[in-house]
Amino acid sequence: MSIVETSAIPTTSTTRLIEDYSIEITAKDVESLRRAAPGIAADAPVAVTFLATETMDQRIAAATLVRSLGLEPMPHLSARRIGSLAELEVMVSRAAAEAGARRMFLVAGDPPVPAGPFEDTMALLRTGLFERNGFRTIGIAGHPESHPVMDQAAIWAALRDKDAEIRARGMTTLIVTQFGFDAAPFLAWLTELRSRGIDAPVRIGVPGPAGIKTLLRFAATCGVGASASVMSKYGLSITKLLGTAGPDRLIEALADGLQPAHGDVRLHFYPFGGVEKTIGWINDYRATNDGAPARR
Template sequence: MIEAAAGRLIDGYSIEITGKDIAALREAAPGIAPGTAVSVTFLATDTLDQRMAAAALVRELGFEPMPHLSARRIASSAELEAMVSRAASEAGAQRMFLVAGDPPVPAGPFGDTMALLKSGLFERNGIRTIGIAGHPEGHAVMDRTAVWQALKDKDAEIAARGMATLIVTQFGFDAAPFLTWLDELRGHGIDAPVRIGVPGPAGIKTLLRFAAHCGVGASASVMAKYGLSIGKLFGSAGPDRLIEALSDGLRPAHGDVRLHFYPFGGVGKTMTWINDYLAATDAARRR
């Protein structure tokens, strides 16, 4: 049964696109709520011009752009300055999302998110909110103690520079790790708003491919909770069960929690699912 509370969790959602998704974003735009935060990922295969064009379109369409930066892929301080200043001037960006990135060896002087923050470029260019990553299912190269310390350090550095922190998590298929992580997050004294990463509707093979790439748990038992069978690789699924389980488990002590959609099956398909789900939950509220 669809719960009205699940609809409230989706209210204020954010969504992610790549620099190549301009046409898809234009097509889906009428179904996206005005002011929605739209992240523009930092893919190695996208050029800076592609990312900036996508971010500028997000602003033009009436949404809030949140360009990503990948520290270890940035070759120089001049390149970082160009990225931040162009995001601010061309897209009116007031928020950016920072990650260390996958390369084991940095292309330039920035080895991690903290190095980007300490450049001072964000506050100087009018950035008000810095997004950082949350890892409810653990980090590929850091133990839990180090992960929590890094998160606290980044949150403190962002605040010291007069900006706000927003935490966006990896996507997942099981509500339990998210809820446990939220308990720990608030227990560590971090009260920043959180956006829980959930997959948009997609084919089973696509979901499993992204899970393997991102180190997300996708065992047979976890996927069964999500409503999928690993033994049946045809068909697709949306995050209905995951969202309802999250909604059931959230408590006031968890603070400001919303959803961030990763549109693995396409931006249009994800927006159709969101709007259909919101319409159904709105009807449930009125009953």
């Protein structure tokens, strides 16, 4: 797959939608990724999160492993956790040189007070480090349901400004959304996104198969709607805190609702139940629906 995402999905079939997915890992998931790799399509994007409990060396090693497995690394950077311009320069240059990374995903981060000079994603972009180090695609976050500290007007303004800055620097924007359990907010958000003239490719955040307690815990942490009615649509009952569910219903509802006007839309999996379990679910789902699991 090309590093720059350009080809739109021409149909809304579930099998077409699940093709060309991406997945997220932490630096501690490297052995799980290694075991799962034979079941992952070649060149699939793999995002490496920026956790405060992991070191720069661990993140770079994880991104380097992703590349060695024939996959496409997309390291994350959290602006407010970076202590200096020199630290940022090392992170960006090492990701490019050691992992061959050509995608980077940027977020402001959770700390209320920045550790260094970077308040937000725009501050990172304005250093010029990404284009100078050969990065071609910059990922930014989409929030179809909510944001912990910004209202809707501010969210849309920030998304517009980041997209314009990335393009002005000769790179391509990729929007990856927070995960959700209900297709309706995603579809409404996509409609508004396109009406605002933002035509960047979008990857919709999908929870990998996991137990309901795990899913609810992540939902509470991330501010994602997980009411009884929403979870019922997803295939789970909040009143029965046992059992595991995959995102079958969510993906099918997305496929039913997506229209050509929604543009280039694909899936990004958050493997809350584990990398191997998520990849196994994807391949089983593909095999059941079209008989063509994405194996190498």
